[in-house]
Amino acid sequence: xxxxxxxxxxxNLLIANQVFKKKPHKLYDPIAYTMSHGGKRLxxxxxxxxxxxxxxxxxxxLYPALAIEVFHNFTLVHDDIMDKAPLRRGKETVYKxxxxxxxxxxxxxxxxxxxxxxLNTDSNLVPKILSVFSQAAIEVCEGQQFDMDFETxxxxxxxxxxxMIRLKTAVLIAVSxxxxxxxxxxxxxxxxxxxNFGNNLGMAFQLKDDLLDVYGEQEKFGKKTxxxxxxxxxxxxxxxxxxxxxxxxxxxxxxxxxxxxxxxEVKIQKVKQxxxxxxxxxxxxxxxxxxxxxxxxxxxxxxxxxTRKTQLLELASSMFSRNY
Amino acid sequence: xxxxxxxxxxxNLLIANQVFKKKPHKLYDPIAYTMSHGGKRLxxxxxxxxxxxxxxxxxxxLYPALAIEVFHNFTLVHDDIMDKAPLRRGKETVYKxxxxxxxxxxxxxxxxxxxxxxLNTDSNLVPKILSVFSQAAIEVCEGQQFDMDFETxxxxxxxxxxxMIRLKTAVLIAVSxxxxxxxxxxxxxxxxxxxNFGNNLGMAFQLKDDLLDVYGEQEKFGKKTxxxxxxxxxxxxxxxxxxxxxxxxxxxxxxxxxxxxxxxEVKIQKVKQxxxxxxxxxxxxxxxxxxxxxxxxxxxxxxxxxTRKTQLLELASSMFSRNY
Numbered sequence: 126x127x128x129x130x131x132x133x134x135x136x137n138l139l140i141a142n143q144v145f146k147k148k149p150h151k152l153y154d155p156i157a158y159t160m161s162h163g164g165k166r167l168x169x170x171x172x173x174x175x176x177x178x179x180x181x182x183x184x185x186x187l188y189p190a191l192a193i194e195v196f197h198n199f200t201l202v203h204d205d206i207m208d209k210a211p212l213r214r215g216k217e218t219v220y221k222x223x224x225x226x227x228x229x230x231x232x233x234x235x236x237x238x239x240x241x242x243x244l245n246t247d248s249n250l251v252p253k254i255l256s257v258f259s260q261a262a263i264e265v266c267e268g269q270q271f272d273m274d275f276e277t278x279x280x281x282x283x284x285x286x287x288x289m290i291r292l293k294t295a296v297l298i299a300v301s302x303x304x305x306x307x308x309x310x311x312x313x314x315x316x317x318x319x320x321n322f323g324n325n326l327g328m329a330f331q332l333k334d335d336l337l338d339v340y341g342e343q344e345k346f347g348k349k350t351x352x353x354x355x356x357x358x359x360x361x362x363x364x365x366x367x368x369x370x371x372x373x374x375x376x377x378x379x380x381x382x383x384x385x386x387x388x389x390e391v392k393i394q395k396v397k398q399x400x401x402x403x404x405x406x407x408x409x410x411x412x413x414x415x416x417x418x419x420x421x422x423x424x425x426x427x428x429x430x431x432t433r434k435t436q437l438l439e440l441a442s443s444m445f446s447r448n449y
Numbered sequence: 450x451x452x453x454x455x456x457x458x459x460x461n462l463l464i465a466n467q468v469f470k471k472k473p474h475k476l477y478d479p480i481a482y483t484m485s486h487g488g489k490r491l492x493x494x495x496x497x498x499x500x501x502x503x504x505x506x507x508x509x510x511l512y513p514a515l516a517i518e519v520f521h522n523f524t525l526v527h528d529d530i531m532d533k534a535p536l537r538r539g540k541e542t543v544y545k546x547x548x549x550x551x552x553x554x555x556x557x558x559x560x561x562x563x564x565x566x567x568l569n570t571d572s573n574l575v576p577k578i579l580s581v582f583s584q585a586a587i588e589v590c591e592g593q594q595f596d597m598d599f600e601t602x603x604x605x606x607x608x609x610x611x612x613m614i615r616l617k618t619a620v621l622i623a624v625s626x627x628x629x630x631x632x633x634x635x636x637x638x639x640x641x642x643x644x645n646f647g648n649n650l651g652m653a654f655q656l657k658d659d660l661l662d663v664y665g666e667q668e669k670f671g672k673k674t675x676x677x678x679x680x681x682x683x684x685x686x687x688x689x690x691x692x693x694x695x696x697x698x699x700x701x702x703x704x705x706x707x708x709x710x711x712x713x714e715v716k717i718q719k720v721k722q723x724x725x726x727x728x729x730x731x732x733x734x735x736x737x738x739x740x741x742x743x744x745x746x747x748x749x750x751x752x753x754x755x756t757r758k759t760q761l762l763e764l765a766s767s768m769f770s771r772n773y
Contacts, residue, residue: 152594203557207550226531229553230594233527236560237586244580252572255564255579262561270476270554 127183129436132173136166139187140194155219155231156238159198162214167444168301169194174437175305175319178429186308188245189254193301195242196258199235200265200297202228207273208356212349236262246308254304261300268293272358281359283368287328290361294334295327318423325420330444332413335360339397340406351393357382361412362405363396369403417445451507453760456497460490463511464518479543479555480562483522486538491768492625493518498761499629499643502753510632512569513578517625519566520582523559524589524621526552531597532680536673560586570632578628585624592617596682605683607692611652614685618658619651626650642747649744654768656737659684663721664730675717681706685736686729687720693727741769 127135145157169190176186204210205218206228212218220228243258244251271289275281302323306316338353339362353360363382367375381387381395400406420441424434451459469481493514500510528534529542530552536542544552567582568575595613599605626647630640662677663686677684687706691699705711705719724730744765748758 149591149594149598151598152591203553207553225549226597227594229527229531230590230597232557233560234587234590236557237583237590240564240579241583241587244576244583248576251579252568252575255575256568259561259565259568263558263565266554266558266561267473267476270473270551273550273554274473274475 126433126436127173127177129170129174129440132170132177132183133166135183135187136169136173136190136194139191143191151223151227152231152234155202155223155227156235158222159202159219159231159235160195162216164198164214166194167440168197168298170440171298171301171323171437172305172308174440175302176309177305178427178433178437179306179309179311179315180429180433181305181309181311185246185250186305188242189258189304189308190301192239192241192243192258193297193304195235196239196262197297199232199239200269202232202235204269207269210352250307253307257300257303257307261296264292264296268296275359276357278359281364283361283364286359286361286364290331291324291328294331295324298327298330299323315427318426322420322423325416325423326441326444329413329416329420332361332409332416333445335362336406336409336413339400351389351397354382354393354396355389362400362409365408366400366403366405369405369408370399374399374402413445417441450757450760451497451501453494453498453764456494456501456507457490459507459511460493460497460514460518463515467515475547475551476555476558479526479547479551480559482546483526483543483555483559484519486540488522488538490518491764492521492622494764495622495625495647495761496629496632498764499626500633501629502751502757502761503630503633503635503639504753504757505629505633505635509570509574510629512566513582513628513632514625516563516565516567516582517621517628519559520563520586521621523556523563524593526556526559528593531593534676574631577631581624581627581631585620588616588620592620599683600681602683605688607685607688610683610685610688614655615648615652618655619648622651622654623647639751642750646744646747649740649747650765650768653737653740653744656685656733656740657769659686660730660733660737663724675713675721678706678717678720679713686724686733689732690724690727690729693729693732694723698723698726737769741765 140160143160145153145160147153172190172193173183173186177183201213202219205213206220206225210218211221218228219231223231240255240258243255246254268289268291271285272293275286275289299320300323303316303320306319311319335353338350338360341350352358354363363378367378370378378396378399381392381399384392387395421438424438424441427434464484467484469477469484471477496514496517497507497510501507525537526543529537530544530549534542535545542552543555547555564579564582567579570578592613592615595609596617599610599613623644624647627640627644630643635643659677662674662684665674676682678687687702691702694702702720702723705716705723708716711719745762748762748765751758
């Protein structure tokens with residue numbers, strides 16, 4: 126069995142060995158830049174840990190794990206253009222540092238590279254891995270579109286929001302674990318259980334992210350807090366606050382959220398005040414924990430020695446110890 | 450053996466049966482819109498004809514052919530954002546009809562869909578097909594980046610230009626034929642020969658396209674003529690004209706090309722006058738024919754009954770009967 130640190134080392138070495146410095150430089154420099162930023166490498170670690178859970182050959186999971194990480198970073202590069210985000214992990218986004226065209230095309234190349242990496246495993250596993258990977262890729266795009274639709278939609282239900290974050294975030298975490306399980310030669314039932322584990326974990330993870338966007342410390346979080354409020358993102362926090370508050374505050378909250386003329390900092394403060402009054406932070410934390418419990422329930426159903434599960438559970442737990 | 454018309458019918462039926470009308474509509478409507486425009490369906494036909502050439506089961510090549518067509522259309526959707534092109538096949542481009550964000554994300558989804566389609570064939574062929582497909586996808590992106598780089602580059606050599614169009618255009622035509630040959634169970638040598646056939650065909654095809662951009666009839670060509678000149682594209686026409694003309698005209702040609710203040714129509718007329726003086730049209734046609742001959746030479750090396758080659762040769766020939 127490998128420790129998380131072992132797997133991080135293996136994975137970081139793999140990334141370090143990829144040659145992203147090629148011609149045309151305007152295409153590959155942004156890829157090297159994006160991939161060098163680190164980030165948590167959460168998804169590839171989940172793939173490797175899932176493979177190891179079933180005593181699979183972790184070496185065979187390395188490139189598929191890299192595929193998932195490169196794909197994830199591709200989605201960030203394109204999302205940042207669409208969201209006009211200036212910062213990502215505390216650094217300038219690709220479209221800001223270069224331009225939109227370069228961000229579009231470097232992103233496309235990363236997507237193709239991701240598939241090329243995903244092919245680098247046992248060839249008999251390739252059709253299955255690429256099938257679930259492609260399905261996840263499509264769903265991630267659907268999630269991003271729903272996310273953009275919701276910004277201008279007059280009303281979004283909590284169910285619609287939860288389905289959106291499932292598509293945009295949870296599915297890729299789910300498929301990271303699923304692909305690890307496939308390479309680990311898990312049974313069909315176990316592969317599904319690992320997907321469900323990831324799906325629930327991903328939901329909890331995104332709800333935590335929504336919380337951090339409002340209540341996080343900017344330096345630790347790596348991007349400006351309050352971004353969701355400024356961008357009129359109808360997050361669970363916002364939707365639940367609407368449900369919990371009285372009609373006067375509901376009116377103020379709606380008006381403030383949809384007021385494009387208001388100063389950003391003032392908007393963030395006004396919205397936060399209402400959030401605080403409604404106690405919506407507790408409501409989000411409660412929903413987050415129920416997803417987390419559901420995730421733990423899935424992992425309990427996996428019939429492997431409990432000691433094999435400790436690393437995976439530790440990583441899952443660390444996803445929620447991120448500070449405000 | 451199938452006729453071109455048979456295969457067109459089969460392929461068009463396959464496209465017609467794809468459900469692109471799904472939620473989120475802003476994601477899928479542009480895909481349905483793009484895929485309904487038709488175009489020549491050249492690349493998927495090449496895949497099907499290549500498969501049929503080796504007496505392969507054409508049914509097994511249908512979805513991989515669709516993958517190539519959807520991928521090709523994805524590249525057009527993204528290229529049109531980057532090139533700020535208002536029209537494509539006589540219709541508004543996706544980014545014009547909707548917006549850039551929608552064009553980015555619909556394009557991304559088409560890319561993922563393309564991979565999903567490519568998986569829909571004999572599973573033992575999937576690793577090989579996806580490997581060549583991914584490599585081609587990466588090279589197409591490289592070609593597009595070189596194309597953009599050349600717009601602002603002070604000097605581009607003819608060799609650099611030819612390598613750029615190989616990457617941007619010829620490689621996908623080559624891989625369309627290669628994938629057909631793989632599914633048709635051709636030998637390794639035959640698969641390479643088919644790739645080379647497509648590579649040469651693609652070079653000739655792009656040179657024809659460059660000619661049509663300057664000398665084509667707008668209605669038949671489906672987009673505004675002179676677009677390459679307005680966009681400062683350093684095409685073979687331009688680069689060869691620079692080589693062929695005297696120093697005075699070279700100065701005028703360079704100055705006119707790089708003059709961003711000049712009226713588009715005036716620019717097109719001035720550049721065309723110099724092109725006509727140098728006889729560069731003949732030079733392009735001559736190079737185009739030499740690629741075409743090289744393509745025919747490749748197909749001659751394929752050891753199948755000559756009658757099996759007629760459809761493929763007919764399609765190749767039709768690529769050059771497009772009118773000015």
